[in-house]
Amino acid sequence: MRRRSLILLAVIATVAIAASLALSKRPPAAAPAATATPAAVELASVDLAQVSPADIDSTLALTGTLNALQQTTLTAQVEGRIASVGARPGDAVSKGDVLARFDTADLERQATVARAQLEKSREQREYNRRQMQRNADLLKQNFISKNAFDSIQSQLQTAEADERASAAQLGVAQQALDKAIVRAPFSGTVGQRAVEPGQHVGINSQLFTLVDLTELELVAAVPAARIAEVRLGQQARFKVEGYPQPFTGTVSRINPTVGDNNTVALYIRVPNPDGVLRSGLFAQGLLVIAQQRQVPSLPRSALRSDGGDSFVLAVESNKLVRRPVKVGAIDLRTNRVEIAAGVAPGTRVLASQAPLTAGTAVKLPAR
Secondary structure, eight states: OHHHHHHHHHHHHHHHHHHHHHHHHSOOOOOOOOOOOOOOEEOOGGGEEEOEEEEEEEEEEEEEEEEEEEEEEEEOSSOEEEEEEOOOTTOEEOTTOEEEEEOOHHHHHHHHHHHHHHHHHHHHHHHHHHHHHHHHHHHHTTSSOHHHHHHHHHHHHHHHHHHHHHHHHHHHHHHHHHHTEEEOSSSEEEEEEOOOTTOEEOTTOEEEEEEEEEEEEEEEEEEGGGGGGOOTTOEEEEEETTOSSOEEEEEEEEOSSOOGGGEEEEEEEEEOTTOOSOTTOEEEEEEEEEEEEEEEEEEGGGOEEETTEEEEEEEOSSBEEEEEOEEEEEETTTTEEEEEESSOTTOEEEOSOOSOOTTOBEEOOOO
């Protein structure tokens, strides 16, 4: 029994020695690789902006059409043949200038008849007046009856009414002669001419359009949600296609009702003393709602949004850090925004919309 135990112990020792030798011949395990540190993103000067003071105009975008403040269509007030036309499209005319004349031969004959009828009525009225005076004396002496006196008095009243009617007919005839001469009701520019000499026109036929270009009106629609910010006298800056220079105007009227697409019409008075602008041109610009002077600001491109909240990526210790900001006025003309709170003046932020996130290491350009 003892001999058998010694043999078993010898076998176990042999196995242990073999296992130890096998393990000593295995190559050593590789050490775990070290985690690589990401390289810093190198930024250019154009990628950065600094919170700095600037003048910010809170603005509202405008689009609309320019219309002449004073324009009219002249129509024929009498019927007849056009004798002459003295104005063409594009002609500048002054108030009272003759634009056209009708042939007045028939109108003059009507005026002559009316004038003669008035003279006859006046003579009849004067005759009846003298008759009534004589009959009044006779009535006092009881030489005529009261009925005879009342009869001549009635005849006088009829003659006076005839005289008034004849005077009115002469006035109508004279008025027709006056209307046969078409005059400019105000100073302006002839837009259209719809008649030619020799043409026969009826009453209310279109003759000319007249436009006063010295003052125009820009009619623009703004969202009803912003109408509470609009005031009379606010200034608008706009450009017109085909004109290199900008133009300005002031809000003169605000429509009291909300129109289509939930918008409200504004009427902006635009001085045009040189007549450079034309009625009907399309304009696009900005209405200045409020003006801020030297307030902390950033380019609009530096703003980022997350669920309606605005923030910027500030550069702090060579790393991008998310900083929530409160935005004030927005200037659509300069594309800058007021930074009311969140970052201090002088802070440098990422100005581009590059796909970088908070925590990214950055390398700043040399100053």
